[in-house]
Every structure is written in C-alpha cells, then in structure tokens.
Amino acid sequence: MDKNTSLYSYSDFTKEVIAKFKFRGDYVLAKIFTADFLKTLQAFQYDYLVPIPLSEERLYERGFNQSEAIIRVAGLEPAYLLSRVHTEKQSKKSRTERIHLNQVFRVDSVHDLRGKKILIVDDIYTTGSTLRHASRLLKENGADKVYSLTLAR
Numbered sequence: 001m002d003k004n005t006s007l008y009s010y011s012d013f014t015k016e017v018i019a020k021f022k023f024r025g026d027y028v029l030a031k032i033f034t035a036d037f038l039k040t041l042q043a044f045q046y047d048y049l050v051p052i053p054l055s056e057e058r059l060y061e062r063g064f065n066q067s068e069a070i071i072r073v074a075g076l077e078p079a080y081l082l083s084r085v086h087t088e089k090q091s092k093k094s095r096t097e098r099i100h101l102n103q104v105f106r107v108d109s110v111h112d113l114r115g116k117k118i119l120i121v122d123d124i125y126t127t128g129s130t131l132r133h134a135s136r137l138l139k140e141n142g143a144d145k146v147y148s149l150t151l152a153r
Contacts, residue, residue, distance in 0.1 A: 001135035002145045005043070006125055006153035007036045014152045018123055022066045030066075030073035033151060037074050044147055046119035048079035048111070050138075052130060055084045067121045070151070081109040081118070082134055105134050107141045114142035125153035 008014045021029035051067035059065060071078045082105045107113075118138050120131060125148070135146040 001128070001131055002147055004125055004128065004131060004148040004150060004153070005040060006150045007033065007040060008152045010124065010152040018151060021069075022062065022123060025063050027064055027069055030069040033070055034074045037070060037149070040149060041074075041119075044119050044149070045117055046147065047116040048081060048118045049076055050081050050118055050120045050134075051078045052120060052122040052134060053080070053082050053084040053105070058084075066123050070123075071121055078121075079109075079111070081107060081111060081113070081138065083108040103133055103137065104130070105137050107137060112142070113138060115144045116142070117145040118143050118147070120146065120148040122148060122150045123152070125150040 017029065017032070020026045049071055051065055051071055053067075054062070054065050068078050085104050085106065120134055120138075122131060125131065131148045131150075135148070138146050
C-alpha cells in the first residue's frame with residue numbers, strides 16, 4: 001500500500017459510533033462521515049474507489065457493507081474490483097493472527113488495472129493486514145498506486 005489516511009483517531013467515542021454503524025445496522029450514521037470523507041478525498045487522484053468487500057456471510061449478518069455505505073452515502077459510485085473469501089471475523093483474531101493472515105481477497109473485475117490508481121475505503125485500520133492484502137493483490141494485477149482511506153486508526 002502506498003499510503004493510508006484516516007479521518008479520525010480510534011478513540012472510545014469513534015469506536016462506539018463505528019460499532020453502532022457497523023454492527024448494529026445503523027446505516028444512517030454513514031451520513032455523519034460524509035463531509036470529512038469528501039473533503040479528504042480531494043487530496044487523492046484515483047481511477048477507482050473500492051470498498052473493502054465483506055464475505056457473503058458477513059454481508060448477510062450486517063445487512064450492508066459499511067465501506068460501500070460510506071461511498072454511496074457520499075454520493076459516489078463504488079468500483080467492485082475485489083471479493084472476499086469467508087474467514088473468521090477479524091475482531092475475533094489476535095493482533096498476531098491478523099498480521100499473519102493468508103490472502104482473503106480475489107480480483108473479480110474485468111477492469112484493466114494496469115497503471116491505475118486505486119483508493120480503497122474501509123472503516124478501521126487496526127494492524128493494516130486487510131488493506132495490505134487488498135493492495136498487494138491489486139498491484140499484482142497491474143495497479144500502479146494503491147491508497148486507502150479509513151474512518152479511524
């Protein structure tokens with residue numbers, strides 16, 4: 001990954017807001033991130049805005065993909081370049097387990113990624129392993145630069 005930018009520090013307050021948004025299905029909370037998200041996006045040049053995908057199981061549990069919601073509520077169109085292989089929840093893994101995770105994504109796109117700049121959107125940057133896996137795969141498939149924008153770190 002070439003660079004990560006986070007909108008907020010992962011404090012007790014942001015942890016609670018993101019938990020309500022992500023785990024308790026409060027989709028409307030995506031609106032509170034929109035102004036800061038759009039302002040921060042101005043610093044990036046990108047060809048594709050990519051949400052970190054959920055496995056089918058997680059999507060069913062939550063009812064929506066929080067990364068996709070952030071993009072859509074901001075009035076933008078996500079690019080679906082990746083899909084996720086189902087794994088145990090990240091929150092259930094130790095820091096060491098997260099860092100040493102096997103590849104959890106696959107490229108599902110017919111897009112030509114050669115020379116493209118890609119901006120990945122995710123909710124929380126913890127160890128960075130999720131974003132590194134996605135970035136590595138996108139670069140292996142031709143992307144020139146891969147950046148990430150997360151709500152909190």
